[in-house]
Amino acid sequence: MVACPLCNKQVKESLINEHIDEGCQTHLVEQNDTPSAQKTHSFFSTPGTRRTTTSSSNARNGTQTPTAPAAPPATPHVERPVTPPAGTKRSLDEADHGQADGAGGQSRSPVAPKRTKLSVLQKVAPLAERMRPTSLDHVCGQELVGPNGLLRGMIETNKIPSMVLWGGPGTGKTTIARLIANTSGARFVEINSTSSGVADVKKIFAEAFKELQLTGRRTIIFCDEIHRFSKSQQDIFLGPVEAGQVTLIAATTENPSFKVINALLSRCRTFTLAKLGDDDLVRILERAMATESCSSPLLDSDMLRYFASFANGDARTALNLLDLAMSLSTKPSITAADIKRELTRTLVYDRNGDQHYDTISALHKSIRGSDPHASLYYLGRMLQSGEDPLYISRRLIVVASEDVGLADNTMLPLATATHAACQQIGMPECRINLAHCVVALCLAPKSTRSYRGLANVMAALDEPGVAGLPVPIHLRNAPTRLMKEMGYGAEYKYNPSYVDGRVSQDYLPEKLIGRQFLEDSDFGTKLDEDLEDELLPEVED
Numbered sequence: 242m243v244a245c246p247l248c249n250k251q252v253k254e255s256l257i258n259e260h261i262d263e264g265c266q267t268h269l270v271e272q273n274d275t276p277s278a279q280k281t282h283s284f285f286s287t288p289g290t291r292r293t294t295t296s297s298s299n300a301r302n303g304t305q306t307p308t309a310p311a312a313p314p315a316t317p318h319v320e321r322p323v324t325p326p327a328g329t330k331r332s333l334d335e336a337d338h339g340q341a342d343g344a345g346g347q348s349r350s351p352v353a354p355k356r357t358k359l360s361v362l363q364k365v366a367p368l369a370e371r372m373r374p375t376s377l378d379h380v381c382g383q384e385l386v387g388p389n390g391l392l393r394g395m396i397e398t399n400k401i402p403s404m405v406l407w408g409g410p411g412t413g414k415t416t417i418a419r420l421i422a423n424t425s426g427a428r429f430v431e432i433n434s435t436s437s438g439v440a441d442v443k444k445i446f447a448e449a450f451k452e453l454q455l456t457g458r459r460t461i462i463f464c465d466e467i468h469r470f471s472k473s474q475q476d477i478f479l480g481p482v483e484a485g486q487v488t489l490i491a492a493t494t495e496n497p498s499f500k501v502i503n504a505l506l507s508r509c510r511t512f513t514l515a516k517l518g519d520d521d522l523v524r525i526l527e528r529a530m531a532t533e534s535c536s537s538p539l540l541d542s543d544m545l546r547y548f549a550s551f552a553n554g555d556a557r558t559a560l561n562l563l564d565l566a567m568s569l570s571t572k573p574s575i576t577a578a579d580i581k582r583e584l585t586r587t588l589v590y591d592r593n594g595d596q597h598y599d600t601i602s603a604l605h606k607s608i609r610g611s612d613p614h615a616s617l618y619y620l621g622r623m624l625q626s627g628e629d630p631l632y633i634s635r636r637l638i639v640v641a642s643e644d645v646g647l648a649d650n651t652m653l654p655l656a657t658a659t660h661a662a663c664q665q666i667g668m669p670e671c672r673i674n675l676a677h678c679v680v681a682l683c684l685a686p687k688s689t690r691s692y693r694g695l696a697n698v699m700a701a702l703d704e705p706g707v708a709g710l711p712v713p714i715h716l717r718n719a720p721t722r723l724m725k726e727m728g729y730g731a732e733y734k735y736n737p738s739y740v741d742g743r744v745s746q747d748y749l750p751e752k753l754i755g756r757q758f759l760e761d762s763d764f765g766t767k768l769d770e771d772l773e774d775e776l777l778p779e780v781e782d
């Protein structure tokens with residue numbers, strides 16, 4: 242006996258295919274004939290049945306009281322999944338087990354238990370998640386899914402191609418993907434290139450194929466941040482997408498022409514999401530205020546526009562600001578200026594997100610480019626956002642050797658002293674040491690000779706045999722008599738014993754004699770054409 246994955250009723254295992262083909266109307270086994278829910282074949286057990294089975298067995302064990310009401314049976318092609326949740330994105334594991342709150346498990350599982358779980362998640366989810374549109378009508382600023390939108394037409398006629406959604410952060414890529422899955426009734430699995438490996442993805446393909454064969458239901462795979470998958474990882478999508486085994490919805494914030502392999506692009510439609518304008522963001526914020534029944538006079542339309550202007554087209558950022566402002570606004574005697582000041586710290590950058598790396602990278606590159614204004618700007622921005630000064634000072638130690646290097650050997654001690662100062666003094670005073678070091682590094686001459694020299698050696702070590710070449714015998718250590726007898730170190734000329742320390746002696750292994758790793762110049766040979774343009778103003782005829 243098995244539970245049908247579509248209608249959840251008991252069917253003889255040998256007749257399951259006929260039962261599904263005939264619209265779940267035939268070959269049903271009377272409930273009385275079913276000895277126990279435990280007999281359900283695990284392969285066919287849906288998340289819903291799994292939950293129910295677990296609850297009841299726990300109840301039998303006296304460990305848990307089942308609370309979820311019995312779920313209504315789902316009907317193929319009629320069932321529409323429940324609204325996508327205000328929860329976090331599904332992990333692969335959750336997707337596999339259908340237990341997540343994402344759109345993914347929805348059409349598999351009975352509705353009632355899922356609702357119970359959703360409401361709990363909804364309470365703890367951040368405002369941006371709670372406000373995730375549950376209908377295309379609530380998606381702002383994206384004509385593609387507006388009343389006459391191209392993508393909306395495809396969704397409404399259920400002709401959903403594999404696609405790449407290209408747009409900035411917080412413009413609605415994930416939301417639209419979930420709504421597509423919701424509307425189409427397809428199985429939905431979300432993966433993220435940062436947490437899903439090739440093996441996971443292959444497993445999903447296999448499951449999708451099984452599902453398609455068994456029930457005729459398609460699987461939509463939503464792959465967030467596809468640009469972070471390597472080219473060979475992207476390759477694995479080609480076959481299943483071409484064969485229609487899965488529908489891929491890939492999201493990227495990067496230009497897909499550069500970041501998605503051509504073979505995959507040619508199998509997908511690319512849709513570009515618009516950057517949300519301030520008016521769109523204000524509408525989203527107003528809807529959030531209304532939904533949350535927030536009527537604080539501090540959060541008036543001016544304040545909402547202020548949030549929008551800082552969000553740079555990112556609805557999530559705008560909603561996060563509002564979320565914070567809503568809780569601040571309940572403090573007694575707080576003013577609008579206080580709220581703005583408090584928020585400025587989070588507005589500058591997200592210390593744990595990409596901004597953390599982007600800004601330190603910008604600081605490093607500005608120092609390398611000897612631009613003290615930009616360097617100080619990025620330093621100030623990080624400090625104001627509460628960045629750890631030790632994180633900054635550690636990077637300055639690297640800069641001192643990587644970029645200034647031999648051109649000014651005093652910079653490495655300065656940078657290590659700055660690190661020590663940050664450790665001993667802490668903020669806010671150590672900001673002064675940091676500024677001193679940043680400007681000194683900026684103004685110092687630059688040399689990458691030592692760094693490049695090492696890079697040349699590392700490259701040479703990849704050549705066959707180079708890493709294991711014998712050390713010349715006269716340079717070898719001779720700690721034992723035997724070694725001495727073997728001539729280790731015998732012919733070595735000790736430089737201080739010679740006039741001016743000059744001797745004629747080879748140091749490299751024999752096979753490398755004559756190889757030069759340290760380059761003569763600090764810089765490469767490329768000409769910056771932009772610089773030429775700058776230096777040679779156009780001559781008028």
Ligand SMILES: Nc1ncnc2c1ncn2[C@@H]1O[C@H](COP(=O)(O)OP(=O)(O)OP(=O)(O)O)[C@@H](O)[C@H]1O
Pocket residue numbers: 368369370371372373374379380381382383408409410411412413414415416417465492494517525556557560
């Ligand atoms: N166009 C939009 N209309 C209304 N709300 C939106 C829109 N875009 C984003 N949001 C809000 O921002 C939140 C985040 O959106 P979503 O996850 O869809 O962005 P995304 O484009 O996938 O971003 P990322 O690239 O950072 O993953 C949603 O939960 C929703 O509240």
